[in-house]
Amino acid sequence: ASTLGAAAAQSGRYFGTAIASGKLGDSAYTTIAAREFDMVTAENEMKIDATEPNRGQFNFTAGDRVYNWAVQNGKRVRGHTLAWHNQQPGWMQQLSGSTLRQAMINHINGVMGHYKGKIYAWDVVNEAYADGNSGGRRDSNLQRTGNDWIEVAFRTARAADPAAKLCYNDYNIDNWTWAKTQGVYNMVRDFKARGVPIDCVGLQSHFNSNSPYNSNYRTTIQSFAALGVDVQITELDIQGGSATTYANVVNDCLAVPRCTGISVWGVRDTDSWLGSGASALLFDGNGNKKAAYTAVLNALNGG
Numbered sequence: 001a002s003t004l005g006a007a008a009a010q011s012g013r014y015f016g017t018a019i020a021s022g023k024l025g026d027s028a029y030t031t032i033a034a035r036e037f038d039m040v041t042a043e044n045e046m047k048i049d050a051t052e053p054n055r056g057q058f059n060f061t062a063g064d065r066v067y068n069w070a071v072q073n074g075k076r077v078r079g080h081t082l083a084w085h086n087q088q089p090g091w092m093q094q095l096s097g098s099t100l101r102q103a104m105i106n107h108i109n110g111v112m113g114h115y116k117g118k119i120y121a122w123d124v125v126n127e128a129y130a131d132g133n134s135g136g137r138r139d140s141n142l143q144r145t146g147n148d149w150i151e152v153a154f155r156t157a158r159a160a161d162p163a164a165k166l167c168y169n170d171y172n173i174d175n176w177t178w179a180k181t182q183g184v185y186n187m188v189r190d191f192k193a194r195g196v197p198i199d200c201v202g203l204q205s206h207f208n209s210n211s212p213y214n215s216n217y218r219t220t221i222q223s224f225a226a227l228g229v230d231v232q233i234t235e236l237d238i239q240g241g242s243a244t245t246y247a248n249v250v251n252d253c254l255a256v257p258r259c260t261g262i263s264v265w266g267v268r269d270t271d272s273w274l275g276s277g278a279s280a281l282l283f284d285g286n287g288n289k290k291a292a293y294t295a296v297l298n299a300l301n302g303g
């Protein structure tokens with residue numbers, strides 16, 4: 001196959017990208033995005049600050065722009081993200097305790113209700129675990145509402161849209177030996193044991209010199225999958241853009257049947273949150289395919 005999406009589809013997987021609504025008027029951008037990818041994540045437009053800028057007043061203008069572009073171009077959509085300590089609107093940052101807990105529940109219901117039946121998978125909870133060696137939760141206003149906030153979010157989400165896969169999504173949970181990875185693994189194991197509804201784990205997979213790709217990545221994917229959840233590589237970018245590392249990531253996903261898809265976090269290097277100097281994506285700023293692109297395509301094609 002000659003595009004990333006078609007190549008991934010040969011094994012029943014998808015290959016997606018983050019899309020920014022502000023770039024949908026850039027035809028160089030949309031030409032590549034429409035051709036190569038078959039899954040879309042809104043880079044910012046479905047986050048809490050975008051969708052509920054005022055308490056109880058939802059705004060889906062930008063989210064719908066991304067959603068409609070995706071569907072009009074034959075792509076599925078991952079929802080990102082419903083409960084997160086970051087990119088909270090000012091009103092939510094001010095809340096605490098049971099008021100915040102209820103606001104979280106209302107937010108999940110409002111956003112998932114709007115997109116009911118339309119989203120392949122939601123990142124229900126994003127980045128709830130702490131960096132470093134604790135293996136525990138990150139401190140946040142949501143965490144301070146009580147340790148059960150994550151399972152409440154997942155139960156709320158299941159009821160709001162039973163058709164969507166429900167994912168826990170995080171970074172620095174790629175390396176199997178890291179405490180953060182083990183912390184998330186233990187949470188997912190506990191959720192499966194107690195019947196808390198969770199369908200997938202998103203490995204963001206932002207690789208850089210502080211958190212480099214490690215060959216135990218395949219073990220991480222296999223270990224989560226063995227708990228009975230899908231694994232999705234949700235925000236892949238590799239600082240420096242190593243073609244070999246990109247191929248390793250793809251091959252690790254292909255090795256695990258329950259690794260169901262890969263998304264990169266942007267189209268061209270100039271679209272990356274890391275800036276174009278990081279050279280972290282598959283297309284350069286002029287829209288040319290990089291060596292990393294060819295490595296990914298070849299891996300998806302089985303070679």
Ligand code: G3I
Nearest residue numbers: 018043044080081086087126127171204206235265272273
């Ligand atoms: O749109 C405003 C613009 O109006 C304003 O003038 C400008 C000035 O700061 O800011 C613009 O908003 C920025 C937005 O990106 C759109 O470009 C925000 O400041 C900036 O904080 C925001 O960054 C996003 C970041 O999440 C915020 O947490 C990145 O685009 C986005 O790529 C990044 O994505 C996250 C995932 O959601 C979760 N995992 C990590 C990943 C990378 O950080």
